[in-house]
Amino acid sequence: MNPNAIDTQAIEMKAARMRYDIVEMIAAAGSGHPGGSLSAADIVATLYFGIMKHDPAHPDAPERDRFVLSKGHAAPVLYAALSEAGYFGREHLVTLRKLGSLLQGHPDSKKTPGVEVSTGSLGQGLSIACGIALGLNPEKEDERSVYCLLGDGECQEGQVWEAAMFAAHKSLDNLVAIVDRNGLQIDGACSEVMCLGEIEAKFAAFGWEVATCDGHDIEGIIDSITRVRAVSGRPGVVVASTVKGRGVSFMEDEAGWHGKAPSIEETEVALRELQAALEEKGASL
Amino acid sequence: MSKRATREAFGATLVQLADEGLDVVAVEADLSKSTTTATFADAYPERFFNAGIAEQNMINVAAGLAVAGKIAFTGSFAVFATGRAYDQVRNTVCYSELDVKLAPTHSGITVGPDGGSHQMLEDIALMRVLPGMRVLVPADYFAAGEALRLAAATPGPFYIRLGRAAIPAVYDESFSFELGKAYVVRQGSDVTLAACGVMVERALAAAELLAGDGVSAEVIDVATVKPIDAATIAVSAAKTGAVVACEEHSIIGGLGSAVAEVLGERAPVPFARVGVRDVFGTSGEPEELMAHFGLTAHHVAEAAREVLHRRS
Numbered sequence: 001m002n003p004n005a006i007d008t009q010a011i012e013m014k015a016a017r018m019r020y021d022i023v024e025m026i027a028a029a030g031s032g033h034p035g036g037s038l039s040a041a042d043i044v045a046t047l048y049f050g051i052m053k054h055d056p057a058h059p060d061a062p063e064r065d066r067f068v069l070s071k072g073h074a075a076p077v078l079y080a081a082l083s084e085a086g087y088f089g090r091e092h093l094v095t096l097r098k099l100g101s102l103l104q105g106h107p108d109s110k111k112t113p114g115v116e117v118s119t120g121s122l123g124q125g126l127s128i129a130c131g132i133a134l135g136l137n138p139e140k141e142d143e144r145s146v147y148c149l150l151g152d153g154e155c156q157e158g159q160v161w162e163a164a165m166f167a168a169h170k171s172l173d174n175l176v177a178i179v180d181r182n183g184l185q186i187d188g189a190c191s192e193v194m195c196l197g198e199i200e201a202k203f204a205a206f207g208w209e210v211a212t213c214d215g216h217d218i219e220g221i222i223d224s225i226t227r228v229r230a231v232s233g234r235p236g237v238v239v240a241s242t243v244k245g246r247g248v249s250f251m252e253d254e255a256g257w258h259g260k261a262p263s264i265e266e267t268e269v270a271l272r273e274l275q276a277a278l279e280e281k282g283a284s285l
Numbered sequence: 286m287s288k289r290a291t292r293e294a295f296g297a298t299l300v301q302l303a304d305e306g307l308d309v310v311a312v313e314a315d316l317s318k319s320t321t322t323a324t325f326a327d328a329y330p331e332r333f334f335n336a337g338i339a340e341q342n343m344i345n346v347a348a349g350l351a352v353a354g355k356i357a358f359t360g361s362f363a364v365f366a367t368g369r370a371y372d373q374v375r376n377t378v379c380y381s382e383l384d385v386k387l388a389p390t391h392s393g394i395t396v397g398p399d400g401g402s403h404q405m406l407e408d409i410a411l412m413r414v415l416p417g418m419r420v421l422v423p424a425d426y427f428a429a430g431e432a433l434r435l436a437a438a439t440p441g442p443f444y445i446r447l448g449r450a451a452i453p454a455v456y457d458e459s460f461s462f463e464l465g466k467a468y469v470v471r472q473g474s475d476v477t478l479a480a481c482g483v484m485v486e487r488a489l490a491a492a493e494l495l496a497g498d499g500v501s502a503e504v505i506d507v508a509t510v511k512p513i514d515a516a517t518i519a520v521s522a523a524k525t526g527a528v529v530a531c532e533e534h535s536i537i538g539g540l541g542s543a544v545a546e547v548l549g550e551r552a553p554v555p556f557a558r559v560g561v562r563d564v565f566g567t568s569g570e571p572e573e574l575m576a577h578f579g580l581t582a583h584h585v586a587e588a589a590r591e592v593l594h595r596r597s
Contacts, residue, residue, distance in 0.1 A: 066352075109381050117352050117383075121376040127342045128377060131349015131357070134334060135310075159373075162342035170334070 003226045006050040008218040013283045015045035018080035019247040020274040027267040029097040035257040037077040039182040039242040046221045048081040056086035070125020071151035072106040087114035123157025130167050133175040148177045153185030156194050167235040168207035177237040182244035184255040203237045215240030288451035291429035292390035296324025298433040303329050312347040313360040314340045320360040320390045340365045344373035351383040363392035363405035378442050379415045386436040388445040393533035395450035395571040404566030410538025412444040413511045420511040422446045424455045424485035431462035450571045453486050467514035473503035476589045477521040480531035481507045481540045488531050490582035515547045522552040527592040529557045536560035555595040557588045
């Protein structure tokens with residue numbers, strides 16, 4: 001992967017489109033998690049449209065990179081990316097959380113094309129990603145990577161640190177974790193609910209290669225991921241600072257928007273803002 | 286015949302499966318010598334992954350290996366693999382329908398002196414209730430090896446319940462483990478003894494005791510607790526008209542409950558459960574504990590006489 005060859009503007013457009021889809025599908029569902037989906041939109045767009053090797057026409061192609069959404073409640077951001085990439089038609093988005101839908105409230109690998117493994121119970125994804133990374137047999141000639149997106153609140157789960165210990169001990173240098181550090185969880189600020197301290201220092205202490213970036217700066221995300229992935233013998237983590245609810249003025253940095261759908265009036269305002277952002281980037285719906 | 290523990294089959298069978306070309310791997314949580322996965326680690330070090338004392342991670346690393354196409358076995362003790370890592374087994378292994386085969390050892394009270402904290406008596410109940418999980422309870426060393434082979438050859442999640450103590454053989458090398466099949470290991474006409482695991486041999490001994498009283502007991506090895514062989518159990522119950530379930534497990538939620546479900550729906554007959562009666566285990570030698578908790582051949586025979594009394 002040559003980071004200079006990646007079209008960051010195109011990724012920004014994808015992310016803008018995904019944000020619109022996220023709000024639209026959660027509004028249609030009448031429930032869901034907009035805050036952490038919107039905060040992760042730039043990260044997930046960068047992975048799917050800039051970094052990862054994958055082929056929507058062949059979701060099981062052995063040479064593909066793998067993605068695990070450990071913060072499974074942000075399923076809408078994943079569904080937006082998968083639909084934008086072409087894993088399934090856009091018409092499925094408004095079926096989110098409805099009976100018979102491909103798109104479950106949390107990712108379900110049995111139902112949704114492109115979802116590698118079911119997640120939703122927090123703290124488990126990084127361990128799964130470790131297993132996949134082991135199974136892909138990290139060797140120099142094998143360039144397949146495993147990417148795992150965690151929330152910062154999620155890092156309160158002890159199992160995350162079991163996995164951190166494991167990945168470093170097994171030298172899983174084909175594994176890259178990305179922490180969507182939006183600073184909020186359901187009950188409020190992470191620092192107030194249960195302060196974890198320095199996430200970067202903790203991963204570094206376990207032996208990981210650590211990078212930090214602005215999680216809404218596509219170039220920064222690309223550079224950070226590329227840098228930690230290039231280090232041999234150690235797993236990499238990118239701690240990406242984000243704004244929860246990013247892109248919708250009244251949702252930004254509000255813990256209350258972790259897990260509720262906007263009303264009809266709120267949806268109109270949100271979609272207007274997101275459409276304007278999309279058009280600002282030279283794209284349209 | 287010499288006694289062997291079901292756990293002894295674990296590492297040895299994994300080695301055979303790898304020798305035969307199956308893409309098996311094992312994830313352990315610092316108990317490789319006790320579970321015998323160390324045997325596999327010695328033969329195939331590149332396929333063995335020790336997670337350290339971290340059972341939740343062990344289960345999900347195995348899940349990830351399965352996502353990457355491997356047939357992933359996990360070790361540890363039954364109490365930790367099913368109890369401590371329950372959410373991992375439920376939400377990742379079973380919910381994603383992955384090729385993860387849990388084969389923890391040290392189930393039941395025959396763990397012995399380690400005491401109640403380490404004697405898992407609720408694992409069949411915990412695993413049986415999970416959608417998609419298959420629950421195998423081998424009766425001896427030979428059945429254990431075949432159970433592991435069956436699990437490796439069959440897609441999806443499995444729970445194979447292994448034990449620490451050396452126990453007598455019920456079968457020999459010719460035994461073939463068929464998923465969902467209950468084995469009638471002794472024909473009889475007066476009462477059905479439906480057993481699993483270490484209790485199969487005891488049920489056979491109980492049948493001998495009952496024969497001395499002129500009672501003809503049919504003994505069924507319910508080697509697959511889930512999916513249960515309802516037909517074999519119902520046919521036997523209809524024939525004998527009385528059933529005793531025997532397990533080294535809590536009387537709640539395990540084989541006894543599974544058999545009661547079958548009888549209740551298909552063949553209601555007088556029924557009794559032999560098992561640990563809703564208490565934790567305690568320290569002691571395995572045989573002392575089996576007597577203390579009422580899991581000897583004499584207890585099984587006594588339960589059979591009691592259901593026969595109720596039937597008449």
